[in-house]
Amino acid sequence: MTTYIIRRLIMTIPILLGITILTFAIMHLAPGDPTSLMIDPSISPEDREKMIENLGLNDPVHIQYAKWLGRMVQGDFGTSFIRKGTSVSEMIMNRLPNTLILMTASTILAIIVAIPFGVVSATRQYTKLDYSVTVASFLGLATPNFWIGLILLMLFALKIPIFPTGGAETLNAEFSILDRLHHLILPAFVLATADMAGLTRYTRSSMLEVVKQDYMRTARAKGFKEWTVIYQHGLRNALIPVITIFGLMLPTFFGGSVVVEMIFNWPGIGKLFIDSVFQRDYPVIMAITVISATMVVIGNLIADICYAIVDPRIEY
C-alpha cells in the first residue's frame, strides 16, 4: 500500500508539469498582456514598454517558464503583475480557506443527503418515494448552479429575507461562527445540488445491484435485522463504485465553486482566478492552476486509497 501511494505520488509530477506547461503556453498565446487595461493618453507607449520589460515579459516564453518553474519549485509563486508588491501566495492564502470551507461544507451536505436518499430509493424501488427522489435528482442534475443560486437569492434573501445577499460575513460585525454559517448555507447548498443529485443516482443504482446479491439473502436468512442487512452488509459494498465517482467529482467542485462564488459574492479563489484571467495576471493564474491541479490529483489519490480501505479484495 505504501509503495503504491509513493508510486502514485511520483506519477503526479509529470502530470502537474504537463498541466503547467499547457497553461503557460495557452496564457501566452492568448492575446493581450497585463498592460492591456491601460488605455490612457497620459500613459505613453514608452511607459508601457518599460513596464512590460520590468515584468520580464520580453523574454522568450520558454525562458519565462523556466524562471517561473525555478521559483515555484522553491515554493515561491512570485508577485502579482497587477497588485504590485503583493505576493501571490499571500493573495491565495487570503482566499483559499474560504473556497475550502465552501467546498467542504457542500461535500458534506451532498453526502449527508445523497447516500440515505439513494439507499431508500433503491430499497423501495418503484414506489412513490423512489419516483420522487428520481425526479428530484434529475431536476438537480439538469438545473445549472447559477440558476438555482439566483432563484434561492430571490426567494430567501430578497422576498423572504432570512439569508444574507452575499459575502462571507456581516460587514462591520464581530467575528462569529453563527454568522459565518448563516452566510455559508445558501452557497454551500447550491454548490451541493448537482453533486447531491448525481451521488443519489449512483448510490441508488449501485445499491440496486447489491440488494440482489446472494450474500444479502444469506444475511437476511441468518436473521439479521433489515437495517443491519441494508446498511452494514449492503451499503458497504454499494459504496465502492460511489467512492470512485466521488473522486472524479472533486474537480467539478472546484470549477463549480467559481460560479457560486460569483453569485454569492463569496470571497474565494474562483473570483480571484476570473479577475486574474481578465487582467492577464500571469503569476496568479499559474499559482491557482498549480494548486487546483494538485488538489484534483490528490483528490483522485484519496479516492483510490478509500477504495482500498472499503474493499479489502483490492490489492496493489
Add this chain to the structure above:
Amino acid sequence: MSQKKTLILFLGLMMVFSLFLAACGQETETGTEPEENDEGSGEEAATGEPQTGGDLVWGQTGSPTLFNPYYSEDTVSSAVENLIYDSLLQSDPNFEPEPRMAEDWNVSDDGLVYTFNLKEGITWHDGEPLTADDVVFSYSIPLHEDYDGPRASTFERIDKIEALDDHTVQITLSEPDAKFIWVGGYHILPEHILGDVPIADIADHDFNTKKPIGTGPFVFEEWQDGQHVKMSANEDYYQGRPYLDTVTFKIVPDANNMLVQLQGGDVNYWSKIPEGDVRTVKKLEDQGQLKTSTTTSLSYTYLGYNLRNELFQDPNVRKAMTHAINREELVEVILDGQGEVAHAPSSPLSWAFNPDTIQYDFDPEKAKELLAEAGWEPGEDGILEKDGKRFSFELKTNQGNKTREESAVVIQEYLSEVGIEVKTRVMEWSAFINDVQAPNWNFEAIILGWALGTDPDPTGIWHSKEIENGLNFVAYENDELDELMDEQIVEMDFETRQQMIWDIFGKIAEDQPYTFLFYPTETAAMPTNLHDHTHHPRNREYNVHEWWLEQ
C-alpha cells in the same frame, strides 16, 4: 398570474445577464487619472444642519490593486486614494482648479514657473505635519529614472522642483504646458515614511497595501481582499471632520450581484449604475428604498472606422454612414433614454464643447445619395458594390458592455437599410484591445468609448504622431490639425486655447473619422437620507467630507 409572469421574466433576464460574469463595463479612460473633476446635476438643498455619524457602504465592482496614485491604474484603487490622500487642488464644477491643500498658486507670464502655497496646519494621519518637502518628494517620484509606474509622461515637462520654504513649492517647466496645472491634482505622499525607500522599491512597499497614510478626509482601516476596504473619519482633517463615521467600499463581483445587494440593503451607495439597470434601480427608488441622482457623464461612445481600410477613406462615405444611423433611437431604445446624441469628441459638460458643431442628422436618403456620389451602386443582393468590391465589414466591440453589444446589432440593422453589410463580433476585453491597438490594428470598425480628462487636450487621441504607437487607432491624420494641437498645448491664454480646441473638434466632427454615437448619462443610487452629496461625473468621491446622513 401576471406577478408570476413578471417573476419568471425577471429570473429569465437575470439568467441571461449572469452569463456576462466578469469584465463588465470596462471603459477606456483618457486623461490624467486621480484628478478631481466636474459636477453635473446638483442635489436638492439639504434639510437642516449636517449631522455627524453613519456608515456609507459603497458598492464597487472590481478589486482594488494598491493604494498609491503613482502606480495604481484602476478606478476602485483611485476611489480609495481619493479618500485617504489629498492633493494641492482639484477641479471644481466648472472645470476650474479649486484649492485643496494649496491655499493659492500663481503661474509666471511665460507659463514656465508655477508656485504653490500650502495651507498651514495640515497633518498626516500619523500626526506629522505636511510640508513642502512632501510635495517635492511626491512629484519627484515619476521623474526618477528608476520609476516604473505609468505616469512618467505626465510629469515629463518638469525641469526643476524645489521647496522655497516649509509651505511654498516652486516648479519650473522646460516648456509651457496648458494643462500642467492639473498635475496639482495628484495626491501627495508622506516623505517621512517613504523618503528613504529607493524609488525602484516604492511600488512594492507595504505602505501601498497595508498601511497607507495620507492627509485626506478618511483614514485607512483595513482591506479584506475580495470583501471590502474600510475607512474611518479623519478627526483632524484640515477642512473639518467628515460627517460620515466610516466609508466602506464593498467589493461586489458584478452588476447583477450589486442589484441584489442594493435591494437587500447590504450596499447603500452605487456610483455608476449601468444604463441597462437604471430602470430596475428606479423601481427601488419608487418603493422608497433609495434615491438616485443623474448627470451627463464626461465621456462618449463612438463607432470608429479604421481609416487604413479603403472602404472608409472617403469622408463622404463616413458621413453617409452617420446619416444612416438613427442615433436618437439608439439612445431611446438601448440607453433607455439615459443619454444624448453626440456630435463631437467632447462632452457637453466641458468648455471644449462647442454647441455649434456640425451635426449629421438621421437621413437615410441623404446617406444613399452620398454613397451613390462616391460610386457605390447596389449589387445583385442589394449590397453596395464598387469596382467589384462589396461594401461589407466587420464591427467589433467588447464583451460585457451590454450597451455596446446592443448598439452593434442596431447599427448593423440601420446600415443594411442603405445597402451596407455589417458583421458584428463581440470579443473579450484584453483580446479586443490587443486587436485594436498598435501594432496590430486588426479591425475594420469598432464601438468603444472614451472617458474624458479634466483637460480636453486632443493630442493623445487625434495627433498623427499617436498613430504609430499611441491611441490614434483609427489613423486619423490632418497636418493642419496636428499643428493646431501642438500650438494649443503651449497656449496659456484660455480664450485663445478654447477657440483652437473648438476648431480642432469642429474639423474632426466634420470629417467623421468616428461616428459619434452618444454621451451616456450616469446614475448613482444612494440612501434617501444622504445630504449635501455632489454628483461629480469624473470624481465620484468629490468632497465626501461634506456628505452627511440624517440620523
